[in-house]
Amino acid sequence: ERVMTQSPATLSVSPGERVTLSCRASQSVSSNLAWYQQKPGQAPRLLIYGASTRATGIPARFSGSGSGTEFTLTISSLQSEDFAVYYCQQYNNWPWTFGQGTKVEIK
Amino acid sequence: EVQMVESGGGLVKPGGSLRLSCAASGFTFSDYSMNWVRQAPGKGLEWVSSISSRSSYMYYTDSVKGRFTISRDNAKNSLYLQMNSLRAEDSAVYYCASGHCSAGGCDNGFFDYWGQGTLVTVSS
Numbered sequence: 001e002r003v004m005t006q007s008p009a010t011l012s013v014s015p016g017e018r019v020t021l022s023c024r025a026s027q028s029v030s031s032n033l034a035w036y037q038q039k040p041g042q043a044p045r046l047l048i049y050g051a052s053t054r055a056t057g058i059p060a061r062f063s064g065s066g067s068g069t070e071f072t073l074t075i076s077s078l079q080s081e082d083f084a085v086y087y088c089q090q091y092n093n094w095p096w097t098f099g100q101g102t103k104v105e106i107k
Numbered sequence: 108e109v110q111m112v113e114s115g116g117g118l119v120k121p122g123g124s125l126r127l128s129c130a131a132s133g134f135t136f137s138d139y140s141m142n143w144v145r146q147a148p149g150k151g152l153e154w155v156s157s158i159s160s161r162s163s164y165m166y167y168t169d170s171v172k173g174r175f176t177i178s179r180d181n182a183k184n185s186l187y188l189q190m191n192s193l194r195a196e197d198s199a200v201y202y203c204a205s206g207h208c209s210a211g212g213c214d215n216g217f218f219d220y221w222g223q224g225t226l227v228t229v230s231s
Contacts (some may be wrong), residue, residue, distance in 0.1 A: 089217065095169065
């Protein structure tokens with residue numbers, strides 16, 4: 001099983017700041033990596049797939065990069081609606097696995 | 108507008124059974140692989156099971172193999188999860204989630220559309 005490790009667990013950020021979230025895979029997952037955003041009481045929302053392709057309707061301030069075992073989600077200028085928990089997920093190997101999440105909170 | 112509505116959750120005793128349903132609309136359900144993903148209270152996301160668009164293949168996470176069965180009815184735009192021999196550790200919100208289709212074709216592996224979830228609580 002591919003273990004996905006996200007860092008940091010919590011990030012305290014001010015609106016307008018640039019945010020970088022990390023996700024590391026225990027073995028290569030190629031570019032088969034997705035990112036999701038989840039707000040309290042809501043279902044997750046797909047942000048990025050294929051490591052760097054934005055899903056439909058996702059603002060350009062969200063970008064993804066990486067391949068193999070190291071991945072990054074960047075939010076170029078954090079907006080108030082971006083405070084949430086972010087999960088990475090690999091779909092290169094069964095079982096598909098998620099990271100434990102990074103909570104982005106208001107500083 | 109895409110909608111997926113789960114139902115069938117509730118309180119069940121250990122060893123009991125539940126059948127979850129997910130009614131989909133607003134997209135061509137029969138084109139999409141479908142999945143169940145769960146989230147224990149206050150915890151992260153866990154993929155549970157997948158079924159291909161024509162039910163050709165089904166996959167399960169190890170902890171539910173032999174106890175859970177995924178199925179679908181494309182004529183009814185519906186996805187199901189039969190859960191037997193339930194354990195306390197199965198307690199979670201269960202989301203149905205679709206694969207992805209675009210002009211370039213359909214993929215499974217990441218989850219495009221999500222329902223709002225249905226809560227399953229396994230407790231005596």
